[in-house]
Amino acid sequence: MKKTQGILQYIFIIVGAIMASFSVALIILPNDAIDYGTAGVAIIISKLTGLSLAPLVFLVFIPFIIAGHVVLGKSFTIKATVGSLTYTLGIHFFEEIPFELNTEHFLAVAFGGAILGAGLSLILRNGGCIDGSEILANIVVKRLSDKTGRNYSMTPVLLAFNALVYFTVFFTIDMTAALLSLLVYVVATTVIDHYTDHFEAIKQVTIITQDPDNIIADIKKQLNKTCTIMDSRGAIAGENNTLICYISYFELPIMKDIISANAGSFSTVSTIDEILR
Template sequence: MMKRKQGILSYALIILGAIMASFSVALILLPNDAIDYGTAGVAIIISKLTGFQLSLCVLFVFLPFAVAGFLFLGKKFTIKAALGSVIYMLGLEIFENIPFELNTEHFLAVAFGGAILGAGLALILRNGGCIDGSEILANIVVKRLSDKTGRNYSLTPILLIFNALVYITCFVVIDSTAALLSLLVYVVATAVIDHYTDHFEAIKQVTIITQDPDGIIRDIKEKLNKTCTIMDSRGAIAGENNTLICYISFFELPLMKDIISTHSGSFSTVSTIDEILR
């Protein structure tokens, strides 16, 4: 029952986060000549150049990434990503028709809008969702590289390259002011996201204390295609046990939590790893 309540709460928070993100984009950022980043930024550029409805542009740009996410990242992740994206698109459709004007300087409005956008995206990410195709793309690339080489990779380089291309395109086809204001959105939003998700794009180290190491290792291998480092340890009360260390991405954390929860007597800690030296 507790797990079911937590599942319902996670979906509710994804919906709230998507509403916050669409509110920020439609009513604060776009009226102040700034755009969102990632695939949403691509959709906004297409909408501005073609005059097509923004929500439809978001749908058409995101859809291929959602399909790829279903094929490579699994059903559960895709369901949450699809839910967040649908609410985001509906929010854009609704908020665009609401007369609202933030009477302040562009710089302040964009900083405020970026903070709201970042808070909404942080809610989505912390609950296993995603509304941006660039994050799905980065996950797929990192997963494929990890499966092929056996090494762990950060999402950061892929996301930076993708967003750099978005802002360069904005600079060329729209204007320099829009590009610079949009870059400010990215800086503010990612600062808020990093604060509440502890650098979601970085590698995560999961340290698991357990008396059932074989079962957890088997599940991690089958469900995440990852391996673990095993250390003997001893608890003051529990006695002999094992400490497992595993490196995963932020988007693999929900599945790791499910694995650990099925093995009674196990608990874990999660920390952010900036770099792994070899």
């Protein structure tokens, strides 16, 4: 069952990457807009230098894959590599297809952004990633959390990174391209937020268990996180413990593995907009 689930995750990541590359190569770029994140950086370099886009996308992403391996582990790295390779090959393939969406740029870009967002949602929901800015944001948030003991949202880092991308487009390409690209970002992230429940926000994991020690030890070892522990009582199970832990969206797959390795627990995940201290 677990093996089948793992295979399905890779299939969904590949499908999502194909959807994203289709949208970028055949809808977004022909309508004078660009993708956001590290793909946007690669597109800017390609437009300014004339170099082929597909290899540039992968070259820009490589440092972030390496960084992701250090912070998020082997499973994430493999999924991110599969997704980014599929996205790169998709860009290369779709660039060679003569296709034109005969409508206004505004409508075409909005439609392309929706397809892009749907593809990225599939990738994110199955533990993958094809955007280095998301990995960078996770690393920054993790380092800040480790240093200060507080939990932070990835949103400010992602907004700052993409603001730099769009300012660069504004000053090096043209104003129309920057505004259309901003529309891509708004539409795509709206779709992603809907299907991933605001992946950039802090996630609260609540675990109810009668044997908390192993779970706490695994969370400390694998995520370098601590938990709040509360005594609780079930109507049938009786005395147990409730653990509350705050993590990022990209740490959820690791948390799921920890929970599945410790049978007999019940857990929920919710989105936290803000933590007050």
